[in-house]
Amino acid sequence: MLKTNFLGIELNNPVIVAAGPWNMDGANLHDSIAAGAGAVVTESIVSDTMIDVGPRIACDENGAQNIRLYSDIQIEGWEREMEIAKSDGGVVIGSISAHSPSELAYLASKLEKYGADAIELSVSNPMLESLEVVASHADVIYEMTKAVVSAVRIPVMVKLSQNTTNISKVAKAVKEAGGSGVSAINTVRGILGVDLEQARPMLSTYGGVSGDYIRPMALASVATIAQTVDIPISGIGGISSGRHALEFMMLGASTVQVGTAVMLQGKKVIRTIVDEMQEWMEANGEKDPQKICGRALSNLKSFDEMRYEPFVSTVIGVPCEEHCDRCVETCMYKAIAKAGKTVHVDRTNCTGCGLCTFICPAKKLSLGL
Amino acid sequence: MNIKQIAKAAGVSVATVSRVMNHPETVAPKTREKIERVMKEAEYKPNWFAQGLNFNKTKTIGIVIPHMLHSSYMEIAGGVEEVARMKGYITFMCNVEKDKKMEREYISQLIMRRVDGIILMFSSLDEQHLAQIDSEKVPVVLIGENQENSKACSVKVDCRDGAGEMIAHLLEVGHRSIGFLCGSDPQQEAKEMLTGYRNILKASGLKADEDMILRTENSIEGGYISTKKLIATKLPDAIFATSDEIAYGAIDALKDSGYKVPDDVAIAGFGNNRMSNLIEPKLTTVELPFRKMGIYAARILFDLIDGESRDDKQILLRPRMRIRKSCGHKERIGEMF
Numbered sequence: 001m002l003k004t005n006f007l008g009i010e011l012n013n014p015v016i017v018a019a020g021p022w023n024m025d026g027a028n029l030h031d032s033i034a035a036g037a038g039a040v041v042t043e044s045i046v047s048d049t050m051i052d053v054g055p056r057i058a059c060d061e062n063g064a065q066n067i068r069l070y071s072d073i074q075i076e077g078w079e080r081e082m083e084i085a086k087s088d089g090g091v092v093i094g095s096i097s098a099h100s101p102s103e104l105a106y107l108a109s110k111l112e113k114y115g116a117d118a119i120e121l122s123v124s125n126p127m128l129e130s131l132e133v134v135a136s137h138a139d140v141i142y143e144m145t146k147a148v149v150s151a152v153r154i155p156v157m158v159k160l161s162q163n164t165t166n167i168s169k170v171a172k173a174v175k176e177a178g179g180s181g182v183s184a185i186n187t188v189r190g191i192l193g194v195d196l197e198q199a200r201p202m203l204s205t206y207g208g209v210s211g212d213y214i215r216p217m218a219l220a221s222v223a224t225i226a227q228t229v230d231i232p233i234s235g236i237g238g239i240s241s242g243r244h245a246l247e248f249m250m251l252g253a254s255t256v257q258v259g260t261a262v263m264l265q266g267k268k269v270i271r272t273i274v275d276e277m278q279e280w281m282e283a284n285g286e287k288d289p290q291k292i293c294g295r296a297l298s299n300l301k302s303f304d305e306m307r308y309e310p311f312v313s314t315v316i317g318v319p320c321e322e323h324c325d326r327c328v329e330t331c332m333y334k335a336i337a338k339a340g341k342t343v344h345v346d347r348t349n350c351t352g353c354g355l356c357t358f359i360c361p362a363k364k365l366s367l368g369l
Numbered sequence: 370m371n372i373k374q375i376a377k378a379a380g381v382s383v384a385t386v387s388r389v390m391n392h393p394e395t396v397a398p399k400t401r402e403k404i405e406r407v408m409k410e411a412e413y414k415p416n417w418f419a420q421g422l423n424f425n426k427t428k429t430i431g432i433v434i435p436h437m438l439h440s441s442y443m444e445i446a447g448g449v450e451e452v453a454r455m456k457g458y459i460t461f462m463c464n465v466e467k468d469k470k471m472e473r474e475y476i477s478q479l480i481m482r483r484v485d486g487i488i489l490m491f492s493s494l495d496e497q498h499l500a501q502i503d504s505e506k507v508p509v510v511l512i513g514e515n516q517e518n519s520k521a522c523s524v525k526v527d528c529r530d531g532a533g534e535m536i537a538h539l540l541e542v543g544h545r546s547i548g549f550l551c552g553s554d555p556q557q558e559a560k561e562m563l564t565g566y567r568n569i570l571k572a573s574g575l576k577a578d579e580d581m582i583l584r585t586e587n588s589i590e591g592g593y594i595s596t597k598k599l600i601a602t603k604l605p606d607a608i609f610a611t612s613d614e615i616a617y618g619a620i621d622a623l624k625d626s627g628y629k630v631p632d633d634v635a636i637a638g639f640g641n642n643r644m645s646n647l648i649e650p651k652l653t654t655v656e657l658p659f660r661k662m663g664i665y666a667a668r669i670l671f672d673l674i675d676g677e678s679r680d681d682k683q684i685l686l687r688p689r690m691r692i693r694k695s696c697g698h699k700e701r702i703g704e705m706f
Contacts, residue, residue, distance in 0.1 A: 047661050074452075074664075076668075080397060100686050101685075102683065151681065
């Protein structure tokens with residue numbers, strides 16, 4: 001039921017395991033495929049390997065920060081790793097990263113020769129690069145994409161970054177250069193936190209933040225690209241459940257990529273996400289994942305297009321049995337009052353901001369006329 | 370023991386043993402280690418000459434180096450060797466001391482010894498000489514550009530862009546008169562850097578002062594002498610040198626003449642040699658990816674040895690700025706970290 005087509009490649013489902021150390025070699029890629037992924041992306045392969053620092057990964061309940069760099073295996077070794085990865089079939093996308101178009105073209109052509117089904121250009125890693133990530137320059141992305149597209153026959157997608165002023169411009173450059181798709185977003189430059197007693201940040205340098213922290217930004221990036229550029233999108237950023245995956249798809253992604261969830265929960269999460277998607281689709285009578293793609297976009301408007309609705313907060317199912325006054329305490333317009341177990345909304349003071357409908361733990365408040 | 374017995378003892382096919390000897394990078398590390406252990410225990414040594422005759426390959430490459438004493442050339446060679454080792458090759462290193470005649474002699478020696486390919490670092494050979502080697506059917510890859518050579522398989526760095534970026538940076542931090550110390554080699558790259566210098570000055574509405582452009586030998590001494598000459602007529606705000614060595618000489622000359630770097634004159638080099646981060650003031654420079662240049666040259670060479678076409682066998686690498694104290698820039702905006 002979840003079978004789909006992405007960049008002209010048939011996938012068993014739209015869940016792709018993203019580039020990262022969990023896909024560091026052939027054996028790990030093979031495991032990710034066996035765990036139920038529709039496709040897998042290799043850890044980013046570079047011109048010359050670098051020594052990793054340690055510690056390089058930190059996490060908390062909302063996500064992770066990492067300063068791990070790139071694949072430890074030189075391109076020469078990937079011939080063997082690709083063979084291992086694909087030994088029982090499966091779709092493998094080769095991720096590459098470099099600073100010049102000719103380097104990228106070289107790495108891509110080798111991976112094509114070794115059996116990669118597609119290429120993902122990682123041009124937006126926030127680690128070890130200067131403050132201005134490559135992905136913020138549409139002209140550079142155009143040159144890089146064009147060089148790779150002309151070097152290989154397999155599809156090429158480009159992984160974009162939130163660290164740019166106009167992601168749509170960059171996605172457009174990818175399309176103009178002949179790229180088949182984009183993936184968004186890469187990790188976001190950040191610091192997870194500071195140990196106050198030690199006066200020490202969680203990791204010893206700036207890193208890429210991922211997980212729940214970045215999902216709202218990722219959803220917005222995917223929607224923005226979907227609304228402005230006609231190009232297939234692979235959505236990435238804090239996906240750890242079937243619902244998350246479907247949210248990305250409803251905003252225009254035709255596939256999704258899972259990375260941090262695999263790192264923090266293990267590869268079993270892949271199957272969970274796929275199963276949850278399947279359950280939701282069955283429960284809602286959906287048969288084709290491609291039909292879900294972009295469905296929520298018509299409800300995502302610009303300010304210009306929005307209508308002014310005279311909505312106010314209403315109280316459903318009074319009286320309220322909850323032992324809290326959160327709606328009363330947080331209403332900025334002083335529109336909510338509580339007398340005993342009865343919650344009252346002053347319709348003249350209420351401006352319909354909607355906050356109480358999210359704040360109420362019992363979901364007793366909703367907006368209406 | 371012969372190859373068949375080794376295969377049997379290791380529980381693999383003859384083809385796998387052969388792959389360990391000829392294309393070790395294509396064998397899974399565990400299998401490779403096992404076969405290598407069996408070979409070691411049996412003291413098995415493949416017959417070198419038989420192998421060479423069999424495959425018409427000697428599994429050797431040559432690398433021609435301008436000068437042994439130059440640490441960055443050694444870094445490049447290290448990159449070449451890493452790939453060669455992965456391919457089961459050994460590398461002949463020939464030091465030609467920047468001597469054109471010596472370079473040509475070494476190349477014919479390498480061809481006579483039937484190397485499978487040759488890498489020339491900052492070669493003094495022109496297109497005609499390269500065509501001669503080509504007629505011997507020995508693949509050649511160039512690293513860097515000393516003589517203009519746009520057709521050969523090569524790994525180059527975008528020197529025009531690198532120098533241009535540095536000049537733009539010097540202008541951005543407020544320097545207006547910028548001296549240019551143009552090294553004698555690599556000739557073509559120095560030319561490219563000069564073009565980058567002129568382009569950026571022009572784009573900023575400034576005219577290049579020809580008295581500020583001095584030709585010099587590419588050495589510390591060359592940098593020293595040319596800087597003395599330059600400051601005898603006019604003291605610039607900043608000096609850009611086409612190599613870090615020239616920049617070291619320039620710093621020395623300025624110190625000897627009683628000037629402070631960067632307070633009186635800012636200095637920027639090109640290359641980012643190991644020493645550049647150790648001298649005081651630490652040298653602002655354009656970093657060249659030396660090791661990567663070697664790695665890519667070897668990759669291309671082995672592609673050619675494996676019979677791939679020469680099309681698209683040109684790699685252009687991007688240099689990166691290293692902003693340090695010698696250019697007087699206190700803020701670290703844009704620096705890598």
